[in-house]
Amino acid sequence: MSFQFNFSIEEKAENELETLGDTALQLESAQASLNPGGSTKKSKEISSEENVHKESLCAHEATPKTADPVANCSPDKSQVQVLPKKRAGFIVAKEHNIPEDFSKVLENKVMEAVQGLYYVNISVVEMTLSNDSHEEDIVSKSISSHSDLITGIYEGGLKIWECTFDLMDYLSEAEMQFINKTVLDLGCGAGLLGILALKRKAKKVHFQDYNHTVIDEITLPNVVANCTDGGGDGGISEPPSKKHKKANFIPALMSKCRFFSGEWAEFSQLMLNGNKPFSKYDLILTSETIYNPDYYSALHDTISELLDKNGRVYLASKAHYFGVGGGVHIFEKFIEERNVFRTRTVKVIDEGLTRYIIEMAFKIS
Protein backbone atom coordinates (compact mmCIF):
# COMPACT_ATOMS: atom_id res chain seq x y z
CA MET A 1 0.00 0.00 0.00
CA SER A 2 1.32 3.41 -0.79
CA PHE A 3 -0.16 6.86 -0.66
CA GLN A 4 1.13 10.31 -1.15
CA PHE A 5 0.72 13.83 0.09
CA ASN A 6 0.52 16.89 -2.16
CA PHE A 7 2.97 15.20 -4.39
CA SER A 8 3.82 17.41 -7.30
CA ILE A 9 7.35 16.85 -8.43
CA GLU A 10 8.72 15.80 -11.77
CA GLU A 11 7.00 13.40 -14.07
CA LYS A 12 10.01 11.16 -13.81
CA ALA A 13 9.33 10.75 -10.15
CA GLU A 14 5.72 9.86 -10.81
CA ASN A 15 6.75 7.27 -13.34
CA GLU A 16 9.15 5.73 -10.91
CA LEU A 17 6.51 5.66 -8.23
CA GLU A 18 4.16 3.71 -10.39
CA THR A 19 6.61 0.87 -10.26
CA LEU A 20 6.42 0.66 -6.50
CA GLY A 21 4.63 -2.42 -5.27
CA ASP A 22 2.01 -2.63 -2.55
CA THR A 23 3.30 -2.78 1.00
CA ALA A 24 6.68 -3.88 -0.21
CA LEU A 25 9.81 -2.17 0.87
CA GLN A 26 11.08 -0.48 -2.20
CA LEU A 27 14.41 0.71 -0.97
CA GLU A 28 17.48 0.26 -3.02
CA SER A 29 19.94 -2.59 -2.97
CA ALA A 30 21.22 -3.79 0.32
CA GLN A 31 24.76 -2.71 -0.34
CA ALA A 32 26.29 0.14 1.54
CA SER A 33 29.77 1.47 1.22
CA LEU A 34 31.71 3.97 3.16
CA ASN A 35 32.74 7.34 1.97
CA PRO A 36 35.10 7.06 -0.93
CA GLY A 37 37.79 9.38 0.19
CA GLY A 38 41.06 10.09 -1.45
CA SER A 39 40.53 9.94 -5.14
CA THR A 40 38.13 12.78 -5.75
CA LYS A 41 38.22 16.34 -4.61
CA LYS A 42 34.85 16.06 -2.93
CA SER A 43 35.77 13.02 -0.97
CA LYS A 44 39.03 14.60 0.10
CA GLU A 45 37.01 17.40 1.57
CA ILE A 46 34.91 14.90 3.42
CA SER A 47 37.84 12.86 4.65
CA SER A 48 39.50 15.75 6.30
CA GLU A 49 41.02 13.47 8.92
CA GLU A 50 43.97 11.19 8.56
CA ASN A 51 44.49 7.50 9.24
CA VAL A 52 42.86 6.61 6.00
CA HIS A 53 42.69 2.94 5.24
CA LYS A 54 41.15 0.84 2.53
CA GLU A 55 38.18 -1.29 3.42
CA SER A 56 34.67 -1.95 2.40
CA LEU A 57 31.44 -2.01 4.31
CA CYS A 58 28.57 -4.32 3.81
CA ALA A 59 25.52 -3.30 5.75
CA HIS A 60 22.04 -4.13 4.60
CA GLU A 61 19.39 -1.54 4.46
CA ALA A 62 15.76 -2.46 4.52
CA THR A 63 15.13 -5.19 2.08
CA PRO A 64 12.46 -7.81 1.85
CA LYS A 65 13.34 -10.51 4.32
CA THR A 66 14.00 -12.89 1.51
CA ALA A 67 17.07 -10.91 0.51
CA ASP A 68 20.18 -13.01 0.71
CA PRO A 69 22.57 -11.22 3.02
CA VAL A 70 25.49 -13.32 1.90
CA ALA A 71 24.93 -12.46 -1.71
CA ASN A 72 24.59 -8.86 -0.75
CA CYS A 73 27.81 -9.06 1.15
CA SER A 74 29.90 -10.69 -1.49
CA PRO A 75 33.18 -8.89 -1.95
CA ASP A 76 32.99 -6.46 -4.80
CA LYS A 77 35.97 -4.40 -5.87
CA SER A 78 33.72 -1.44 -6.53
CA GLN A 79 32.87 -1.50 -2.84
CA VAL A 80 36.48 -1.05 -1.78
CA GLN A 81 36.54 2.41 -0.43
CA VAL A 82 38.87 4.63 1.50
CA LEU A 83 37.54 4.95 4.98
CA PRO A 84 38.39 8.13 6.81
CA LYS A 85 39.13 7.46 10.45
CA LYS A 86 36.99 10.33 11.47
CA ARG A 87 35.08 10.39 14.71
CA ALA A 88 31.58 11.63 15.05
CA GLY A 89 31.39 14.58 17.34
CA PHE A 90 30.84 17.61 15.25
CA ILE A 91 27.10 17.64 15.40
CA VAL A 92 25.70 19.47 18.35
CA ALA A 93 22.52 17.99 19.79
CA LYS A 94 19.25 19.83 19.55
CA GLU A 95 15.59 19.16 20.13
CA HIS A 96 13.26 19.45 17.15
CA ASN A 97 9.98 21.24 17.66
CA ILE A 98 6.89 19.36 16.62
CA PRO A 99 5.02 21.53 14.10
CA GLU A 100 1.52 22.54 15.12
CA ASP A 101 0.12 21.69 11.73
CA PHE A 102 1.09 18.05 11.32
CA SER A 103 -0.04 17.95 7.71
CA LYS A 104 2.93 20.14 6.76
CA VAL A 105 5.24 17.37 7.91
CA LEU A 106 3.68 15.07 5.33
CA GLU A 107 3.78 17.44 2.40
CA ASN A 108 5.38 15.89 -0.68
CA LYS A 109 5.85 12.61 1.09
CA VAL A 110 4.94 9.26 -0.38
CA MET A 111 4.21 6.62 2.19
CA GLU A 112 4.74 2.88 2.05
CA ALA A 113 3.75 0.32 4.64
CA VAL A 114 5.59 -2.54 6.24
CA GLN A 115 4.70 -4.74 9.20
CA GLY A 116 1.69 -2.58 9.97
CA LEU A 117 3.61 0.69 10.01
CA TYR A 118 3.89 3.56 7.56
CA TYR A 119 7.21 4.97 6.48
CA VAL A 120 8.23 7.58 3.93
CA ASN A 121 9.53 6.43 0.60
CA ILE A 122 13.20 7.38 0.65
CA SER A 123 13.55 7.57 -3.13
CA VAL A 124 11.07 10.41 -3.16
CA VAL A 125 12.82 12.20 -0.32
CA GLU A 126 16.04 11.84 -2.28
CA MET A 127 14.42 13.30 -5.35
CA THR A 128 12.92 16.23 -3.49
CA LEU A 129 16.03 17.02 -1.48
CA SER A 130 18.92 16.15 -3.75
CA ASN A 131 18.74 19.38 -5.71
CA ASP A 132 18.22 21.60 -2.71
CA SER A 133 21.21 23.20 -1.17
CA HIS A 134 20.02 21.84 2.11
CA GLU A 135 21.94 22.86 5.18
CA GLU A 136 23.23 19.40 6.04
CA ASP A 137 23.15 18.20 2.46
CA ILE A 138 23.39 14.55 3.44
CA VAL A 139 21.11 13.37 0.67
CA SER A 140 23.27 14.62 -2.16
CA LYS A 141 26.46 13.67 -0.31
CA SER A 142 25.13 10.17 0.15
CA ILE A 143 24.06 9.92 -3.49
CA SER A 144 27.25 11.39 -4.92
CA SER A 145 29.47 9.16 -2.79
CA HIS A 146 27.26 6.08 -3.42
CA SER A 147 27.41 5.61 0.28
CA ASP A 148 24.98 4.93 3.08
CA LEU A 149 27.47 6.02 5.71
CA ILE A 150 29.83 8.96 5.63
CA THR A 151 31.66 8.88 8.92
CA GLY A 152 30.95 11.91 11.06
CA ILE A 153 28.69 13.43 8.42
CA TYR A 154 25.92 11.02 7.61
CA GLU A 155 25.37 7.93 9.74
CA GLY A 156 22.82 6.01 7.69
CA GLY A 157 19.49 7.14 9.11
CA LEU A 158 17.80 7.82 5.77
CA LYS A 159 17.42 4.10 5.14
CA ILE A 160 15.69 1.41 7.15
CA TRP A 161 18.28 -1.22 8.04
CA GLU A 162 17.29 -4.83 8.29
CA CYS A 163 18.02 -5.41 11.99
CA THR A 164 15.18 -3.00 12.71
CA PHE A 165 12.82 -5.72 11.51
CA ASP A 166 14.62 -8.34 13.58
CA LEU A 167 14.12 -6.24 16.68
CA MET A 168 10.48 -5.51 15.84
CA ASP A 169 9.90 -9.25 15.46
CA TYR A 170 11.66 -9.96 18.73
CA LEU A 171 9.67 -7.34 20.65
CA SER A 172 6.47 -8.92 19.36
CA GLU A 173 7.54 -12.50 20.05
CA ALA A 174 8.72 -11.59 23.53
CA GLU A 175 5.46 -9.70 24.15
CA MET A 176 7.49 -6.79 25.41
CA GLN A 177 5.43 -4.53 27.66
CA PHE A 178 5.57 -0.83 26.88
CA ILE A 179 2.70 0.45 29.00
CA ASN A 180 3.95 3.24 31.27
CA LYS A 181 7.48 2.85 29.98
CA THR A 182 9.70 5.69 28.83
CA VAL A 183 11.44 4.59 25.69
CA LEU A 184 14.35 5.86 23.63
CA ASP A 185 14.81 4.86 19.99
CA LEU A 186 18.56 5.49 19.86
CA GLY A 187 19.99 6.08 16.39
CA CYS A 188 16.40 5.90 15.23
CA GLY A 189 16.57 6.60 11.49
CA ALA A 190 13.02 5.87 10.33
CA GLY A 191 11.98 5.45 13.96
CA LEU A 192 9.96 2.27 13.47
CA LEU A 193 11.06 0.86 16.84
CA GLY A 194 9.90 3.96 18.68
CA ILE A 195 6.67 4.01 16.69
CA LEU A 196 6.03 0.41 17.70
CA ALA A 197 6.54 1.37 21.34
CA LEU A 198 4.24 4.36 20.91
CA LYS A 199 1.50 2.22 19.40
CA ARG A 200 1.88 -0.22 22.26
CA LYS A 201 1.09 2.52 24.72
CA ALA A 202 4.49 3.61 25.93
CA LYS A 203 4.27 6.59 28.26
CA LYS A 204 6.91 8.58 26.39
CA VAL A 205 8.99 7.90 23.33
CA HIS A 206 12.08 9.87 22.40
CA PHE A 207 13.70 9.59 18.99
CA GLN A 208 17.38 10.41 18.45
CA ASP A 209 19.30 10.47 15.19
CA TYR A 210 22.71 11.87 14.32
CA ASN A 211 21.38 13.94 11.40
CA HIS A 212 18.71 16.58 11.74
CA THR A 213 17.65 16.03 8.13
CA VAL A 214 16.75 12.46 9.07
CA ILE A 215 14.59 13.64 11.98
CA ASP A 216 12.81 16.30 9.89
CA GLU A 217 12.40 14.40 6.64
CA ILE A 218 12.05 10.80 7.79
CA THR A 219 11.42 10.25 11.51
CA LEU A 220 8.88 12.98 12.17
CA PRO A 221 6.82 12.22 9.05
CA ASN A 222 6.82 8.53 9.95
CA VAL A 223 5.64 9.20 13.47
CA VAL A 224 2.95 11.59 12.26
CA ALA A 225 1.78 9.12 9.60
CA ASN A 226 1.36 6.44 12.24
CA CYS A 227 -0.36 8.64 14.82
CA THR A 228 -3.90 8.85 13.56
CA ASP A 229 -7.15 7.97 15.26
CA GLY A 230 -7.32 4.29 15.97
CA GLY A 231 -3.57 4.10 15.75
CA GLY A 232 -3.29 1.57 18.54
CA ASP A 233 -1.72 -1.80 18.21
CA GLY A 234 -4.52 -3.20 16.12
CA GLY A 235 -2.59 -3.25 12.90
CA ILE A 236 -2.14 -0.50 10.39
CA SER A 237 -4.19 2.62 10.96
CA GLU A 238 -5.83 4.83 8.40
CA PRO A 239 -3.17 7.22 7.11
CA PRO A 240 -3.70 10.87 7.90
CA SER A 241 -4.78 13.15 5.13
CA LYS A 242 -4.63 16.86 4.76
CA LYS A 243 -8.33 17.39 5.32
CA HIS A 244 -8.10 15.50 8.60
CA LYS A 245 -5.25 17.57 9.84
CA LYS A 246 -6.74 18.89 13.06
CA ALA A 247 -9.88 16.81 13.58
CA ASN A 248 -8.53 13.34 13.16
CA PHE A 249 -5.08 13.49 14.61
CA ILE A 250 -4.48 12.51 18.14
CA PRO A 251 -2.13 15.17 19.41
CA ALA A 252 -2.03 13.12 22.59
CA LEU A 253 0.10 10.51 20.85
CA MET A 254 2.40 13.13 19.37
CA SER A 255 2.67 14.84 22.73
CA LYS A 256 4.26 11.68 24.09
CA CYS A 257 7.12 12.11 21.62
CA ARG A 258 10.27 14.19 21.54
CA PHE A 259 12.77 14.34 18.71
CA PHE A 260 16.50 14.97 18.90
CA SER A 261 19.42 15.11 16.53
CA GLY A 262 23.12 15.18 17.24
CA GLU A 263 26.04 13.11 18.34
CA TRP A 264 25.48 10.73 21.27
CA ALA A 265 27.67 12.43 23.89
CA GLU A 266 26.10 15.77 23.00
CA PHE A 267 22.65 14.23 23.17
CA SER A 268 23.15 12.87 26.67
CA GLN A 269 24.46 16.25 27.83
CA LEU A 270 21.38 17.91 26.39
CA MET A 271 19.10 15.49 28.20
CA LEU A 272 20.92 15.67 31.52
CA ASN A 273 21.64 19.39 31.56
CA GLY A 274 18.80 20.76 29.45
CA ASN A 275 16.07 22.91 30.88
CA LYS A 276 13.35 20.26 30.69
CA PRO A 277 12.97 17.62 33.39
CA PHE A 278 14.35 14.29 32.34
CA SER A 279 13.53 10.88 33.72
CA LYS A 280 15.79 8.06 32.70
CA TYR A 281 14.65 5.53 30.12
CA ASP A 282 13.08 2.20 31.03
CA LEU A 283 13.82 0.87 27.57
CA ILE A 284 16.42 1.82 24.99
CA LEU A 285 15.87 0.26 21.58
CA THR A 286 18.70 0.50 19.10
CA SER A 287 19.33 -1.15 15.75
CA GLU A 288 22.48 -1.21 13.61
CA THR A 289 24.34 1.29 15.74
CA ILE A 290 27.45 -0.70 16.64
CA TYR A 291 29.10 -0.83 13.23
CA ASN A 292 31.89 1.58 14.14
CA PRO A 293 34.12 0.78 17.17
CA ASP A 294 35.23 4.41 17.23
CA TYR A 295 31.76 5.25 18.56
CA TYR A 296 31.58 2.60 21.26
CA SER A 297 32.78 4.80 24.05
CA ALA A 298 30.21 7.52 23.34
CA LEU A 299 27.49 4.92 22.87
CA HIS A 300 28.36 3.13 26.09
CA ASP A 301 28.50 6.32 28.13
CA THR A 302 25.26 7.63 26.65
CA ILE A 303 23.45 4.44 27.54
CA SER A 304 24.91 4.35 31.03
CA GLU A 305 23.95 7.98 31.65
CA LEU A 306 20.43 7.78 30.28
CA LEU A 307 19.21 4.28 31.19
CA ASP A 308 17.23 3.84 34.39
CA LYS A 309 19.00 1.62 36.92
CA ASN A 310 16.42 -1.11 36.29
CA GLY A 311 16.16 -0.37 32.59
CA ARG A 312 16.92 -2.62 29.66
CA VAL A 313 18.55 -2.05 26.29
CA TYR A 314 17.56 -4.15 23.28
CA LEU A 315 20.19 -3.89 20.61
CA ALA A 316 19.98 -5.45 17.17
CA SER A 317 23.11 -5.92 15.11
CA LYS A 318 24.83 -7.96 12.49
CA ALA A 319 27.61 -10.22 13.65
CA HIS A 320 30.14 -8.13 11.80
CA TYR A 321 30.27 -4.99 9.69
CA PHE A 322 32.84 -5.50 7.01
CA GLY A 323 35.00 -2.51 6.43
CA VAL A 324 34.06 -0.58 9.52
CA GLY A 325 35.15 -3.32 11.87
CA GLY A 326 32.34 -3.27 14.41
CA GLY A 327 29.92 -6.03 15.27
CA VAL A 328 28.41 -7.98 18.09
CA HIS A 329 31.47 -9.78 19.43
CA ILE A 330 33.78 -6.81 19.49
CA PHE A 331 31.02 -4.72 21.08
CA GLU A 332 30.38 -7.33 23.78
CA LYS A 333 34.09 -7.46 24.51
CA PHE A 334 34.13 -3.69 24.87
CA ILE A 335 31.13 -3.83 27.24
CA GLU A 336 32.79 -6.54 29.28
CA GLU A 337 35.94 -4.47 29.68
CA ARG A 338 33.97 -1.45 30.87
CA ASN A 339 32.29 -3.68 33.45
CA VAL A 340 29.13 -1.59 33.78
CA PHE A 341 26.59 -3.71 31.89
CA ARG A 342 25.84 -7.38 31.57
CA THR A 343 24.76 -8.61 28.17
CA ARG A 344 22.65 -11.56 27.11
CA THR A 345 21.92 -12.82 23.62
CA VAL A 346 18.15 -13.18 23.39
CA LYS A 347 17.82 -14.09 19.72
CA VAL A 348 20.05 -15.24 16.91
CA ILE A 349 18.91 -14.84 13.32
CA ASP A 350 21.00 -17.26 11.40
CA GLU A 351 20.39 -16.29 7.80
CA GLY A 352 23.67 -15.91 5.93
CA LEU A 353 25.37 -13.15 7.86
CA THR A 354 24.23 -13.89 11.40
CA ARG A 355 22.30 -11.20 13.23
CA TYR A 356 21.71 -10.88 16.95
CA ILE A 357 19.41 -9.31 19.46
CA ILE A 358 21.28 -8.47 22.64
CA GLU A 359 19.78 -7.43 25.95
CA MET A 360 21.81 -5.14 28.20
CA ALA A 361 21.20 -4.23 31.82
CA PHE A 362 23.28 -2.63 34.56
CA LYS A 363 25.35 -5.18 36.46
CA ILE A 364 24.17 -3.82 39.76
CA SER A 365 20.44 -3.97 38.96
Ligand SMILES: C[S@@+](CC[C@H](N)C(=O)[O-])C[C@H]1O[C@@H](n2cnc3c(N)ncnc32)[C@H](O)[C@@H]1O
Ligand atom coordinates in the same frame (compact mmCIF):
# COMPACT_ATOMS: atom_id res chain seq x y z
C1 LIG B 1 22.91 2.47 10.26
S1 LIG B 1 21.87 3.66 10.92
C2 LIG B 1 20.56 2.67 11.59
C3 LIG B 1 19.26 3.40 11.61
C4 LIG B 1 18.09 2.63 12.22
N1 LIG B 1 18.33 2.35 13.60
C5 LIG B 1 17.80 1.38 11.45
O1 LIG B 1 18.08 0.28 11.95
O2 LIG B 1 17.27 1.48 10.36
C6 LIG B 1 22.79 4.08 12.36
C7 LIG B 1 22.14 5.16 13.19
O3 LIG B 1 22.92 5.38 14.36
C8 LIG B 1 23.02 6.74 14.64
N2 LIG B 1 24.42 7.04 14.98
C9 LIG B 1 25.51 6.38 14.57
N3 LIG B 1 26.61 6.91 15.11
C10 LIG B 1 26.21 7.93 15.89
C11 LIG B 1 26.88 8.85 16.73
N4 LIG B 1 28.19 8.81 16.89
N5 LIG B 1 26.15 9.77 17.39
C12 LIG B 1 24.81 9.79 17.25
N6 LIG B 1 24.11 8.95 16.48
C13 LIG B 1 24.81 8.02 15.80
C14 LIG B 1 22.59 7.50 13.42
O4 LIG B 1 21.60 8.36 13.81
C15 LIG B 1 22.07 6.47 12.47
O5 LIG B 1 20.75 6.72 12.10
